[in-house]
Amino acid sequence: MLIAEPLQKAIDELSKLPSIGKKTAQRLAIHILKDDKESVESLINSLRDLKEKIKLCNECFNIATEDKCDVCKSNKRDRSIICVVEDPSDVISIEKTNEYNGLYHVLGGVLNPLAGVTVEKLKIKELLERVKNEEVKEIILALNPDAEGDATSLYLTKILKEAHIKVTRIARGLPIGGDLEFADSATIGRAFIGRIEL
Amino acid sequence: MVLKQLELQNFRLHKNTSLNFSDKLNLIIGGNGQGKTTILEAIYYLCTTKNLILASESDVVSLNENFFDTKGNFADLTNDESRVFYDSTKNKKSVFLNDKQITNSAEIIGKFPIVSLIQSDHAITLGAPADRRKFVDSVISQVSKTYLEILIEYNKILRQRSVILWKLKENYDKNLLDELDAWTVSLINAGTEIIKYRISFVNDFNKYLLKSYSQIVENLETPKIIYNTVSENIDSIKENFIDNINSAHNDELRRAMNLVGPHRDDFLFFINDLELKRFGSQGQHKTFQIALRFGQFYYIKDKLGKTPIFLMDDVFGELDTYRSEKISQHLNEIGQSFITMTDFSRVEELNLSKESNIIKVENGKTKIIN
Numbered sequence: 001m002l003i004a005e006p007l008q009k010a011i012d013e014l015s016k017l018p019s020i021g022k023k024t025a026q027r028l029a030i031h032i033l034k035d036d037k038e039s040v041e042s043l044i045n046s047l048r049d050l051k052e053k054i055k056l057c058n059e060c061f062n063i064a065t066e067d068k069c070d071v072c073k074s075n076k077r078d079r080s081i082i083c084v085v086e087d088p089s090d091v092i093s094i095e096k097t098n099e100y101n102g103l104y105h106v107l108g109g110v111l112n113p114l115a116g117v118t119v120e121k122l123k124i125k126e127l128l129e130r131v132k133n134e135e136v137k138e139i140i141l142a143l144n145p146d147a148e149g150d151a152t153s154l155y156l157t158k159i160l161k162e163a164h165i166k167v168t169r170i171a172r173g174l175p176i177g178g179d180l181e182f183a184d185s186a187t188i189g190r191a192f193i194g195r196i197e198l
Numbered sequence: 199m200v201l202k203q204l205e206l207q208n209f210r211l212h213k214n215t216s217l218n219f220s221d222k223l224n225l226i227i228g229g230n231g232q233g234k235t236t237i238l239e240a241i242y243y244l245c246t247t248k249n250l251i252l253a254s255e256s257d258v259v260s261l262n263e264n265f266f267d268t269k270g271n272f273a274d275l276t277n278d279e280s281r282v283f284y285d286s287t288k289n290k291k292s293v294f295l296n297d298k299q300i301t302n303s304a305e306i307i308g309k310f311p312i313v314s315l316i317q318s319d320h321a322i323t324l325g326a327p328a329d330r331r332k333f334v335d336s337v338i339s340q341v342s343k344t345y346l347e348i349l350i351e352y353n354k355i356l357r358q359r360s361v362i363l364w365k366l367k368e369n370y371d372k373n374l375l376d377e378l379d380a381w382t383v384s385l386i387n388a389g390t391e392i393i394k395y396r397i398s399f400v401n402d403f404n405k406y407l408l409k410s411y412s413q414i415v416e417n418l419e420t421p422k423i424i425y426n427t428v429s430e431n432i433d434s435i436k437e438n439f440i441d442n443i444n445s446a447h448n449d450e451l452r453r454a455m456n457l458v459g460p461h462r463d464d465f466l467f468f469i470n471d472l473e474l475k476r477f478g479s480q481g482q483h484k485t486f487q488i489a490l491r492f493g494q495f496y497y498i499k500d501k502l503g504k505t506p507i508f509l510m511d512d513v514f515g516e517l518d519t520y521r522s523e524k525i526s527q528h529l530n531e532i533g534q535s536f537i538t539m540t541d542f543s544r545v546e547e548l549n550l551s552k553e554s555n556i557i558k559v560e561n562g563k564t565k566i567i568n
Contacts, residue, residue, distance in 0.1 A: 111377065113361035119377055147354045147384060155380035189344025193391060 007033065059130070061106040061123050063088045071095075071104055078102045080137040084127065084156065086110055086144060094142065102140070105130065110143055110152040119155070127156075131165055138166045145172040199274040199310060199504050200534040201241060208263040210236045211562030218566075219536075220555035223529050225545065226538045228559035234538040237559070238314070238509045241536060244270040244280040245310040245507065247293050247303040251318070255284045255291055272310055274504065280310065308340060311498050311506035315491040315513055322490060323474055323483045327464035334465055337494050338399050341501040345395050352388040356456050359385055363454040370451075382443060385459060390436045392460040393427050397435075400425040400465070403497055410492035414485055414524050421486060422468045427460065484516055488525065495532060508535035514544055522547045 003011075007029055015025035032040055056062070057069035060082075064070070071077060071091070081102030085091055091104050107122045130136065139160055143149035153169055160167045173191040174183055183191075200221045206212040211233040228234045235251070239258070242250035249255070259266045269281045281294040293300045300306060321329040339346040359381040366374050400423050411421045429438035443450075443458040450457050467474040467486060474486055491508075498506050508529070514522050514537075526548040529535045539545070545556070558565045 111358075111380065113358045113365070113377075113381075118362075118365075119373055147351045147358065147388075150387075151355070151358065151380045151384045154383045155377055158376060158379060184343075186343045186347040189342065190347070193344070 056106075060104045061108060061126070062091050062104055076101075080135055081140065082127075082130065082136055082138075083140040083142050085142050086149070090142065102138075107143075107152070110148040111155060112148045122152075124156070124159075128159065128163065131160065131163055136165060138168060141167065141169040199272060199507065201244075201270050201507060202273050202277075203271040204237070204240060204244075205267075205269040206236075206240050207267040208260040209240055209266045209268055210258055210260060212236055212240075212564075213260060213562060215562070215564055217557065217564060219534070220553050221534055222551060222553040222555075223526075223548075224534070224536045224555045224557065225548070225550070226536060226557045226559055227540070227542060227545070228538075229540060232559045233562045234559050235511050236562075237557075237564075238316075238511055238536055238538065240268045241270065241507065241509060242312060242314060243268055243282045244272075245306070245312040247282060247291070247306055250314060250316065250509070256286050256289065259284065259286045278309075280306065304343065304346075308343070308502065311340060311502055311504050312509065313491055313495045313498065313506045314509040314511070315488060316509070316511040319487045319491065320483065323467055323478070323486050327462075330465040330467075331461075331463065333490065334396060334399065337403070337497065338395055340498055342395070345392075348388055348391050348395075352385070352392055352460070355381060355384045355388055356459070356461060360454065360456055363450060363456070366451055367454040385456070386436060386439050386443065389459045390439060393429075393435050393439075393463075394432060396425055396427070396460065396463070397430075397432055403493060406493035406497045407489055410496065411485065411489035413492070413528055414489060414521055416520070419469050419482075421489060422471075424466045424468065425463065426466055427463045428458070481518075485521065488513070492528065492532075505533040508532060510535065510537045512538050512540065514539055514547075519547055523549065526550075 010029040010032065011022070011025045014020055014028050015022050017025075020028070032043070053065055054063055055065070055067075057064040057072055058067050059072040060069060062069040062071060064072075066073075078101050082105050083094065083100060083102055084105045084107060085094070086107055086109060088106055091106065094100050094104075105123065105127050107124065107127075109117050109122055111117060111119070111122070131139070139156070141153045141156060143153050157167050157169075173194060174180065174187065180188065201219055204215075204217045204219065206215040209215070211231075215237075217237070226234045226237055239250045239253075242248070249258070255266075264287050265283065265285045267281070267283045269279060272278045272280065279294075279296050281297075282291065283294070284291045293303065293306060295306060295309075322333045335345075335349060339349065359378070362374060362378045362381055366378060404423055407421050407423065411419065427435075428442050429435045439458065446457045456462075467478075469478060469482055469486070472478075474482060478486070495506055495508055498504075510529075514525075517525070522544065529537070530549070530551050548554075550556075556567050558567055
């Protein structure tokens with residue numbers, strides 16, 4: 001196989017990206033090769049800016065352009081509630097709802113001993129510091145409802161209760177707006193197990 | 199539900215085989231190594247996407263070929279075509295339902311319910327607790343996707359928790375102990391749900407077992423399954439689970455193993471209050487294994503409202519004439535079944551009805567003789 005080295009290198013780099021396979025990487029590389037110089041420069045710059053200008057908020061570890069993220073800087077947010085999430089994309093999802101007016105704390109993952117993620121790899125110590133220093137009344141746990149997310153929630157509940165903080169957890173169950181008939185049977189089954197008394 | 203037609207290509211000895219089946223009993227006869235069980239193997243693939251005898255896909259491909267292909271036409275309320283194709287050069291299995299590719303095998307499982315009675319079933323009554331748990335879990339999973347999902351999650355929690363136990367063994371510290379507690383609570387929550395499902399399954403299934411057993415043996419023997427778990431009482435499972443895991447704490451740390459939970463449970467089989475494993479004869483074991491599979495058949499039929507296909511691999515050779523006759527009576531009643539046999543001499547015992555189909559298999563070639 002004889003492919004010009006720069007092209008092969010670009011294909012290899014692109015195929016490292018999530019959900020990009022060899023064929024897609026090749027198509028993207030060829031597209032970039034054919035594209036005019038300005039748009040390629042713009043792409044390069046935007047990628048560089050992403051790495052150079054974006055950092056993590058030193059308060060909540062959300063994505064930020066300065067030391068603090070937009071949520072932490074805002075004086076309109078309720079500083080007595082902190083919502084704990086796995087990663088910055090969860091912040092985006094929750095912000096889109098316009099339902100939540102408190103602060104966030106991004107853990108940077110969930111407990112996963114098999115993958116080597118234990119307590120010290122997550123921003124848990126920092127969360128405890130915030131709880132001590134600020135006027136925090138409630139912690140909302142909004143982690144994914146799988147084995148790892150659940151264990152992380154249970155761990156946080158335990159250590160936060162020791163610090164006498166109210167801990168709540170978002171509900172799990174059927175999606176709203178989706179008809180019962182369209183939900184998969186496992187989701188409905190789990191919703192039945194987790195039913196609540198009215 | 200019945201399988202009307204089957205096609206095999208490069209499937210072990212079957213280079214190119216096409217068969218039409220009876221809606222009732224299909225008898226597959228041939229010598230050893232001629233390709234009888236292969237037909238059952240293909241049917242099992244089409245219903246479950248998995249291998250009947252846990253062989254690897256690459257072993258199923260005929261010698262000097264690089265793929266196998268199998269298709270089946272099922273008739274229920276609608277006609278459905280299931281197809282399993284395997285490419286050994288890419289080690290890739292593709293499953294199609296009505297020409298549309300299926301990515302999640304759960305979409306097929308339960309659509310074409312199937313029950314199989316094969317040689318390795320002896321492990322259910324004679325083998326280790328893990329073999330019995332596997333039987334029970336597979337039956338419940340066939341009727342409840344929720345159970346299957348919780349079971350998968352539980353197994354993941356076990357693996358995660360054992361990593362923490364190992365770390366604690368290497369290096370004991372307080373923070374790690376808190377982390378262990380979190381996984382313990384997860385383990386108890388998921389484990390309790392599994393135990394609840396299993397308790398209600400065993401209660402229910404005992405009726406099916408009794409009925410099937412009494413149809414095979416003449417004398418009055420009462421079979422029973424007892425589930426040996428943390429608590430017999432459904433209301434105190436969680437409590438007992440917590441107590442047991444607390445008292446096993448030091449042992450768990452010392453051995454770095456998950457010592458309490460449904461993954462350690464056993465199912466005990468009894469005939470007239472005597473434990474089969476200790477007091478049962480060879481014949482009683484065999485009868486019990488057959489009754490478990492017939493029980494599974496009726497259980498699934500009731501729960502899913504669909505009649506499963508029944509596969510039986512070379513079972514008659516081990517049975518006396520009386521039980522063979524009883525079983526074949528049964529088979530004539532239940533729906534569609536596929537039975538392999540090594541020789542013609544015992545066909546008479548089966549009281550074949552007019553609707554039965556006899557297929558002779560020789561070196562991967564089939565011939566229908568009626």
